[in-house]
Amino acid sequence: MMQSSERIWLSSYPAGVPADIDASIYPSLVALMEESFQKHASKTAYSFMGKDMSFAQTDRSSQAFAAYLQSLGLVKGDRVAIMMPNVPQYPVAVAGILRAGFVVVNVNPLYTPRELEHQLKDSGAKAIVIIENFANTLEKCLEATSVKHIVLCAMGDQLGWLKGTLVNYVVRNVKKLVPSFNLPTAVRFNSAIAIGSAAPFSKPILQADEVAVLQYTGGTTGVSKGAVLLHRNLIANVLQSEAWNQPVMAKVPANEQPTGVCALPLYHIFAFTVGMMLSMRTGGKLILIPNPRDIPAVLKELSKHRIHSFPAVNTLFNGLANHPDFNTVDWSHLKVSVGGGTAVQSSVAKLWVDKTGCPICEGYGLSETSPSASCNVVTDTAYTGTIGIPLPSTFMKLLDDDGNETAPGQSGEIAIKGPQVMAGYWQRPDETAKVMTLDGYFKSGDIGTVDARGYFKIVDRKKDMILVSGFNVYPTEIEEVVAQLAGVMECACIGMADDQTGEAVKLVIVKKDPNLSEAAVRAHCKENLTGYKQPKVIEFRADLPKTPVGKILRRELRG
Secondary structure, eight states, X not given: XXXXXXXXXXXXXXXXXXXXXXXXXXXXXXXXXXXXXXXXXXXXXXXXXXXXXXXXXXXXXXXXXXXXHHHTTOOTTOEEEEEOOSOTHHHHHHHHHHHTTOEEEEOOTTOOHHHHHHHHHHHTOSEEEEEGGGHHHHHHHGGGSOOOEEEEEOTTTTSOHHHHHHHHHIIIIISOOSOOOOOTTXXXXXXXXXXXXXXXXXXXXXXXXXXXXXXXEOTTTSSOEEEEEEHHHHHHHHHHHHHHHHHHHTTSOTTSOOEEEEOSXXXXXXXXXXXXXXXXXXXXXXXXXXXXXXXXHHHHHHTTSOOOEEEEOHHHHHHHHTSTTGGGSOOTTOOEEEEOSSOOOHHHHHHHHHHHSOOEEEEEEOGGGSSEEEEOOTTOOSOOSSOBEEOTTOEEEEEOTTSOBOOTTOOEEEEEESTTSOSEETTOHHHHHHHBOTTSOEEEEEEEEEOTTOOEEEEEESSOOEEETTEEEOHHHHHHHHHTSTTEEEEEEEEEEETTTEEEEEEEEEESSTTOOHHHHHHHHHHHSOGXXXXXXXXXXXXXXXXXXXXXXXXXXXX
């Protein structure tokens, strides 16, 4: 390990934040969770649609679910996918999968059949826990995958018989959010819990170096790959985040349960670690928000609680702060607002602090770093426009194209080393080799600068990636999908500035068939790409700018 003297940023750490954390205090993520189940048994772990679930209930349900999964004949290390919004079944499923000795595969519930098929095949998932709203998507690609067991959830499963029945009726019949599907072998979530409650449970011995989660990301090329996150990677990032927030979270009165908002989707690593797992470690209550786009519903839910921490992305902070119902929520207890996923705009940061008194503390990380690597100091009140300084036990440096550290004042690719950095990409040693240096640094693909105090700032991207509301979009994937349309000669995809989402997708097409319409392109994209990947602007041109060898020049299209 480097000497502390080389970590110039340590002098900017607030009092009480350690230079290093000890991730070895837990042998596994399961040990961390089980400690909380015992320690905070009577407290509320999750609040959802007015119904609370205690740590003890989460403990019982997740162990029953673990026993159910074991009864299916799955073996240690098998992958189990989860495809759901933020509902209580999600954390129960995560805890159950891990307690049974299996690996969690987080899946975006809005994926198209094409996207879902790739992830299920690549991960080799043997089972999936899916909410019925998206069962129709699974049905379309199931035969091509190795999934043998399906656990089917409904929005109201955990709300009690009366309220649950009502909620499910509204979701299915009034809002018509459940397209018809045919999955005859699927077992309902509540039935799985009942079966598991009566089944034997065999507690596996888990090591810190075993795989806990496959977190899919475009990585640096755009082909969706699973970042292999070990138990120790996630434990480390939870402890790093806890230590980082301590200077302000310590101000929560001793008689109050720390309460956080989980509005970002749990399949996203930011919500998974900094929402669910951190809340588990601190014995906090987590408010589960199933649809953050429904701003009035979010504010209505938050108005019922006293909130202390709120991780979110720029678009959500902006949407909430500009809503007329914003002041129906008591924001006066908010201690930390963490901005991640994408850059927080200065205007949004100013509006948020003006309205809540709690500054947005911008952080930085990737799926490959579990995710948090750096963050602004939580006691700072001024907007810095930077991604902050490296977290405890984390090292960051800037590299040139030859892999050498850049001279002071020069920009370079941000490289990260620490206990939260992934073990590699799932079954892709070639891709892993491209992003890991010999001395254990992960090359992020982001170009940054660093000042004399150790604050890093992102100035550009090495890869042609588009960041839409904190989600990575890779031009190659979109171009491959669009190129399958018979009327397309060639196409290119670039990012464009967008007030709402930070960046949006722009698609430029050269037609083969003069009758090809924008509507046809949009319909094809909708069928094959999830919402945030779909082009906002489609432009038809006679030709595309190219290099002498025929490579399309995306940067000229941007210009």
